[in-house]
Amino acid sequence: MAPQPKNCRIKCVSKIMDESYNRLIQSDSKSLLKKYLSQDVYNALKEEQTPTYGSTLMDCIQSGLMNLDSGVGIYAPDPEAYTVFSPIFDAIIEDYHLGFSPNHTHPPLDWGDLTAFQNLDPENRYIISTRVRCGRSIEGYPFNPCMTEVHYKEIEQKMTDVFRGLSSELPGTYRPLTKMMRCEQERLIEDHYLFKEGDRFLKAAKACQFWPVGRGIFMNKDKTFLTWVNEEDHLRMISMEPGGDLGNVYRRMILGVTAIQEQVNFARSDRFGFLTFCPTNLGTTIRASVHIKLPKLSSDKDKMKSVAEEHHLQVRGTRGEHTESEEGIYDISNKRRLGLTEFEALKEMQDGILKLITIENSL
Structure with missing residues (x-):
């Protein structure tokens, strides 16, 4: 599946996303999305897109923008999103998973005894x-x-x-x-x-x-x-x-x-x-x-x-x-x-x- 041209998708969602993001940062939301999606991070990621499926930042954060009472507020629209949008995913993952930082790697599968x-x-x-x-x-x-x-x-x-x-x-x-x-x-x-x-x-x-x-x-x-x-x-x-x-x-x-x-x-x-x-x-x-x-x-x-x-x-x-x-x-x-x-x-x-x-x- 070929992604939409970058400028086309970004242009379509940019204004809506900007308005929704402003509502988020001005709200009293306790979500991890609000906690870690600073203006600098938002600006750095708002025009990015995953290479295979063309996922945007909006695809990741739309639930948290619409539901200000979210606890987390972010989902991955495709596997590549965890890499392309790593500045926000890494911060939320480290918080939710109690210190799993960008320097950590998950251990191999081990069902144990x-x-x-x-x-x-x-x-x-x-x-x-x-x-x-x-x-x-x-x-x-x-x-x-x-x-x-x-x-x-x-x-x-x-x-x-x-x-x-x-x-x-x-x-x-x-x-x-x-x-x-x-x-x-x-x-x-x-x-x-x-x-x-x-x-x-x-x-x-x-x-x-x-x-x-x-x-x-x-x-x-x-x-x-x-x-x-x-x-x-x-x-x-x-x-x-x-x-x-x-x-x-x-x-x-x-x-x-x-x-x-x-x-x-x-x-x-x-x-x-x-x-x-x-x-x-x-x-x-x-x-x-x-x-x-x-x-x-x-x-x-x-x-x-x-x-x-x-x-x-x-x-x-x-x-x-x-x-x-x-x-x-x-x-x-x-x-x-x-x-x-x-x-x-x-x-x-x-x-x-x-x-x-x-x-x-x-x-």
Whole structure:
């Protein structure tokens, strides 16, 4: 795909971007975008464009400009954006990923020793369910803002072929959203299996173009290994089950990711590890989470937040980012994904969840 001529694209978005940027810097926004997109950085990058897909600074920051309550406010429209717009990406990445500076490189993939992980709640007192997911981008394709309808369909077809070849405990069925009844979609969303169309942050980032074309979900027969196709990233591979057996969930995710990687090349860089649409998900892209009920500790939100931060955990509502807790159930996961191995990310999450349960028991 040839990018539009540089002057043409830049001229089209320059005035709108200038006006939006001025609103951002004059606002009380707490986003990392506002924090690091100084006037000098903005001026240096506003006329740059990625060589293959012609992505502009506006493609990167449009969501943060439209949503002044963003926490981060930036996405990568294609893999090259992390290099072309490195002055802003590097600063935000260093802040979000706790000191991962331009001098750092992400370590090689290392799943580690699976015997180090355990059932975090063997008596089933607190943990409703456990899941471990990772995101992957397929080499040779841009990310959402630059993807065409053809790109979405091509990726879906590639993955449909891959899913047919899965074995062991992985075989299942791929369901495209275009052929799924609305009532079935709603039921799968309600049961925490299926994604729904992106929120206003993703829509502003142009992550929902041509919806629902090319989107779908693969589920193995037991609904314990899922793959989301063309949601926020090209692929989100998820292992999940009721209860707190983190070791078994992690093992199954590794099995699925390894099987898919044998047939699909994933986009990866020496500096950032696996490349994804959102810079918060770079590196391992691992997000290990539990749906957990901590009635005593959650009544003291400041204390729960303090313990979570100490162990680099992120506390979300029941349905994920930008949602509230339902019936006192929280989604708690590791926050760090970049600059550490897959094993270290899982271990950090395990230690943090065990600490939260220990405190709950002591109250």
